[in-house]
Amino acid sequence: MAKNEKLVEQITSMDEDFAQWYTDIVKKAGLIEYTSVKGCMVIRPYGYAIWENMQRILDNRFKELGHENVCMPMFIPESLLNKEKDHVRGFAPEVAWVTHGGNEKLEERLCVRPTSETLFCEHYANIVHSYRDLPKLYNQWVSVVRWEKTTRPFLRSREFLWQEGHTIHATAEEAVAETEQMLNVYADFCEQALAMPVIKGKKTESDKFAGAVSTYAIEALMHDGKALQAGTSHYFGDGFAKAFGITYTDQNNQIRIPHQTSWGVTTRLIGAIIMTHGDNNGLVLPPAVAPIQVVIVPVAQHKEGVLEKARELYETLKSAGIRVKLDDSEQSPGWKYSEYEMKGVPLRIEIGPRDIEEGHCVAVERPTRNKTFIQLSELTEKVRERLQAVHDDMYKKALENQQRRTYSCRSIDEINKALSENGDGFVKAMWCGDEECEDKVKAETGAGSRCIPLEQEEIDGKCVCCGKPAKCMVIWGKAY
RNA sequence: CGAGGUGUGGCUCAGUUUGGUAGAGCGCCACGUUCGGGACGUGGAGGCCGCAGGUUCAAAUCCUGUCACCUCGACCA
Numbered sequence: 001m002a003k004n005e006k007l008v009e010q011i012t013s014m015d016e017d018f019a020q021w022y023t024d025i026v027k028k029a030g031l032i033e034y035t036s037v038k039g040c041m042v043i044r045p046y047g048y049a050i051w052e053n054m055q056r057i058l059d060n061r062f063k064e065l066g067h068e069n070v071c072m073p074m075f076i077p078e079s080l081l082n083k084e085k086d087h088v089r090g091f092a093p094e095v096a097w098v099t100h101g102g103n104e105k106l107e108e109r110l111c112v113r114p115t116s117e118t119l120f121c122e123h124y125a126n127i128v129h130s131y132r133d134l135p136k137l138y139n140q141w142v143s144v145v146r147w148e149k150t151t152r153p154f155l156r157s158r159e160f161l162w163q164e165g166h167t168i169h170a171t172a173e174e175a176v177a178e179t180e181q182m183l184n185v186y187a188d189f190c191e192q193a194l195a196m197p198v199i200k201g202k203k204t205e206s207d208k209f210a211g212a213v214s215t216y217a218i219e220a221l222m223h224d225g226k227a228l229q230a231g232t233s234h235y236f237g238d239g240f241a242k243a244f245g246i247t248y249t250d251q252n253n254q255i256r257i258p259h260q261t262s263w264g265v266t267t268r269l270i271g272a273i274i275m276t277h278g279d280n281n282g283l284v285l286p287p288a289v290a291p292i293q294v295v296i297v298p299v300a301q302h303k304e305g306v307l308e309k310a311r312e313l314y315e316t317l318k319s320a321g322i323r324v325k326l327d328d329s330e331q332s333p334g335w336k337y338s339e340y341e342m343k344g345v346p347l348r349i350e351i352g353p354r355d356i357e358e359g360h361c362v363a364v365e366r367p368t369r370n371k372t373f374i375q376l377s378e379l380t381e382k383v384r385e386r387l388q389a390v391h392d393d394m395y396k397k398a399l400e401n402q403q404r405r406t407y408s409c410r411s412i413d414e415i416n417k418a419l420s421e422n423g424d425g426f427v428k429a430m431w432c433g434d435e436e437c438e439d440k441v442k443a444e445t446g447a448g449s450r451c452i453p454l455e456q457e458e459i460d461g462k463c464v465c466c467g468k469p470a471k472c473m474v475i476w477g478k479a480y
Numbered sequence: 481c482g483a484g485g486u487g488u489g490g491c492u493c494a495g496u497u498u499g500g501u502a503g504a505g506c507g508c509c510a511c512g513u514u515c516g517g518g519a520c521g522u523g524g525a526g527g528c529c530g531c532a533g534g535u536u537c538a539a540a541u542c543c544u545g546u547c548a549c550c551u552c553g554a555c556c557a
Contacts, residue, residue, distance in 0.1 A: 017551090019551065019552090020550080023550070023551095027491095028491095034549070037548095038547095038548070038549080093556095094555085094556070115557095144557090146557080148555085148556065149481060149554090149556090150481095150551095150553090150554095150556095151549095152550095155557085160557070162557070217557095228557095229556095229557060230557090264557075265557080266557050267557090268557055297516095298515095300515055300516075301515075302514085302515070303515090330515095331515095331518085332515055332518070332519055333515065333516065333517070333518095334515085334516085334517040334518050335517085335518040335519085336517095336518085337516095337517050337518075338517070339518075341517095352515090352516055353516095354516075355516090362516085479556095480557095
């Protein structure tokens, strides 16, 4: 059988219909189930386990860097939400309101948090008084609600899980450093844990977070050439602190206003994994977050000694700390191969009578279907090596896709030509900094500004739109 | 919110044009044979056709309303 032949008939081919392919994957791989509330999904055990693995890795990293977890209420009184003007303007159109408690109308309606800046600010105003109280490096893992009009599992749901870090610092320098540090944490996480290359950059004025001085983001390119914002880190300056009356007294007994940040990633990252690594046989999961890293498929398991040997391999890998599953169900081996490929298990171990005779097993890597024979005596180290190879292959393939779909352009015509000839992707082009030009590029090419990359290149001296002297290079693209 | 599409056993769908006893494949259950890329045989269970009205002797099918989901746009993590 040809290596890339489509085995799983239930999944729509991604070239045929990428959106339907995505929907098929999330359902068929057992990640989610729809519910009776639009935009609210059940994240099933296999999907939630991916999130738990992400949480564990990120949470450890946050704590290494001195952050503490807290938990804020899910309700925000309207008056509190209204305190920062830009913020409320940005979020008001998509908040869900609680108007009644039991049968009684509430005196003041409460919104279900779309994000928790206002709650953290109210709290900081209460607990921050002296320079000795700073910094506060808080984070919370919660769900938030945004009443989106069109929804898609993981990519845009009305309720989603995330972490939101909220920090408050004595100086602007410290807060800026925190903003940048967390952007780097996210970028490293995406590359090292999710095998997903990202571009770090700053959002344009029109695209930044409601109430922020500056917003940084990591942008990833999906397999179909559309951009996905994978994480954000905001520097707030002292705007929120002023609006919420947060002050502290410094070493010289002067009243000062502190500076704040916030940063977050969401379950959208699961969508990013699907659309970065998935193929026509199903999901492909990065080993670092895969709920099952290795599946053992016994072949001819009714024959004497096969299941015993399979269990032995299972115990060996399990005790080495590898997330391993032994499927000793009555399904045929072929069925199991397809099933675990669809679920994106990074490595499959096949063990049958012939292997046992030879003293080895077969390891098959999910992304490439590369087969290697592993001597049973060196199982653990070779499995680790193969898992690393899977990660490396995935990263390499994703990076190649990103690079192949990144175009440098000097005019709007060039942008349209590049996108229509080569498909959607990242467009690198210069910009004068004028919002009119930003809008015009989007209107005429469909590609909006994704970010101003931290790593700048000089594509041209002048703006891609108006021809005036350029201030910076912008990455443009169609976004999810 | 604008445009389009779809709702029929667990899943994928046929049946709707032209009203007349609810169907298929897969899955599920039992038993047996199989087992190195989604095995096969035999038997079996499972659906008031999204929901609410209406027309009719008779509605999955026609009419009205409503809800949900999917896709594409505008907005957004």
